Amino acid sequence: MVDFARVQKELQECNRDVELSGIRVSPKSDNLAHLIGAIPGPHGTPYEGGTFNIDITLPDGYPFEPPKMKFTTKVWHPNISSQSGAICLDILKDQWSPALTLKTALLSIQALLSTPEPDDPQDAVVAKQYLRDYQTFVGTARYWTETFAKASALGIEEKVQKLVEMGFPEALVRSTLEVVGGDENMALEKLCSG
């Protein structure tokens, strides 16, 4: 079983200095095994100004087994899959230690955003671009941040409107958009596939 007492304490601890770190963790539902984390894009990177949502699932063995984390906000980064949001980070795999917490893991992910490791890529296309044409990489990453990591906050009503006009119920549209991180096309795909 997940050690919920510890998770509870972690959440309290994390929310205490949210102003300082900018890292938020909140339960997705009333079940503490499924959480949503949010990290601000680090300053001085193409991710600056964006807020990136991360889906967190705690395995039964938590904290003795690493939490499962993936981006739900689309992000253009060599160590994060542009398709699935999967993260290539050692502390989420064999280098996990029970002494780490959700907050420290999210901080590590934030650090990964500032210092990509293109030699150990999760997304080969992005890594190739990063190495061969850094300027284009920065452009794409910034564009993705503008479109997905900010638009979800700004243009969300517009998208909801558009999808509702297509005939989907509003509540479903909102929850689906949230799941896919505000990507209109992915939301539509998901809604259509039922």
Place this chain on the structure above:
Amino acid sequence: MEDWVSSEEDYGSSDRESLDGLDNEEPDSPWVPPKVSNTKVITKESLLAAQRDDLGRVTDLLSLREHHARSLLIHYRWDVEKLLAVLVEKGKPYLFTEAGVPVAEHQDLDLSVSASTLMCYICIDDVPSSEVTRMDCGHCFCNNCWTEHFIVKINEGQSKRIRCMAHKCFAICDEAVVRNLVSRRHPDLAEKFDRFLLESYIEDNKMVKWCPSIPHCGNAIRVEDDEVIEVECSCGLQFCFSCLSETHSPCSCLMWELWTKKCRDESETVNWITVHTKPCPKCHKPVEKNGGCNLVSCICGQAFCWLCGGATGRDHTWSSISGHSCGRYEEDGEKKAERAKRDLYRYMHYHNRYKAHIDSFKQESRLRETVREKVSNLEEKELQFRDFSWVTNGLYRLFRSRRALSYSYPFAYYMFGEDLFKDEMTEVERSIKQHLFEDQQQQLESNVEKLSKFLEEPFDQYAEEKVMGIRMQVINLSVIIDKLCKKMYECIENDLLGSLQYGTHNIAPYQSKGIEKATELSVCWSAKACTTDKRHKLNKQTKGSTTQSDQPSGSGSSDDIGCPLPKRARTGGFGAGLFDLNLPAEVSDRN
């Protein structure tokens, strides 16, 4: 081709049977190596004793506790020499840090003076200080969290490298603490942990391997110095230590792997069929063109164009089929066919000879019975010479050389073929080497056949004088054949492979006395260690404390280290609660 495969399988067992039989008959016969074999059988009883030697060297040299020595050895794959080389080159701190052994042990200073409760940074709870454990690296967490951590790691199969829970601490946890804490909640898991630790000596050690017998005999074999060797386990199985397949010298492991694969998948036959035949467009049977023009007719009556394989009508001239035309690729096709045919004939040449010797070997294995009869017949006669060891010696020499001869054909197939050494020899070099080798091989072959002929003669019916004549022949031939075998191996090593990439083709050396039999590991000297083990075990049980226990590792089997070791008995239960080493850990876990 099916029978090629099965015959090879039979061959292994019949060979073993025949040699075993001879050994039982005459235990003092000269081919049983009189020297103490360096190859050892490690049984479940001697597994702990087998590693004590290495553990002892490391504990003494670095004045370490045993579990730290074990961590070091596991990290350096039980290669004491390598470990010492790292120590000399890079120093103790490097050696220890790499293997996760704390350089300086932290004392429990603050623990003894601290308050009655401590904060555990894993569960973020205050726990009584009696319920926490400090590891050698100095990190301190509550016993519940440690136990959870150990259980997760053991189940992940990481028993041999359970690291401290603190982030970026690479220290390996004290095995006594792990054993103690885990056994409180899951005694069976603690046993599994013990077994993984003990079996590391086999799993992570390039000088020790499980015997590949099926069903598994429970033994492992340890060799000294040289991994390229053929050995015989005490269960009777003979195998090549480096690739664990049946013995195959003078073939290298790579050659043998390629050869068995080739024999198995009948690749040459398939090759021939694809090149020489085309499927009939109607009945799809392979059709061979045996002459004439390109209009071919199948036995089903369908006519088709040989060039494109398409169905046609029957009207044709020599140069064309009426109403049909297709591109011509004739020249290319012919070259391919020629090549495939040449390759096939070459393979057939070597395989036939290989097979012939294997067959002879099987036939001659039966000679054992008749020879025994002949000897007893002779013994009944009042002869002047009453020593008949020359018969069994000759028979043994025959078996020994037959093997070498059989495997010399697949060797030659690859040595002079294009698969492995195409770019390493010029045509001329290859042909010189081939002649050299074939001369050796032929000489050996003709003498082996002669020996075989003499041993098959009904010499028990002969007059004494004639028996003496055969005796001289057999003795002479035995000596000659032994020399020729040696020469053939020398030729392979020096003249054939010596100038090439020898590193990748290691060949188990020729052993005149036969395949090395692994001997039981003597465990007598460890009796003292065994008693201390027991004492510590008692201490541990009464104390029930987890901090800084000196209990030596592997207590799980220490009860079985007796002196002297009883004659092997592989079946039946040993000490109660002892895990079953008859199976490798993974196998028994699955059960």
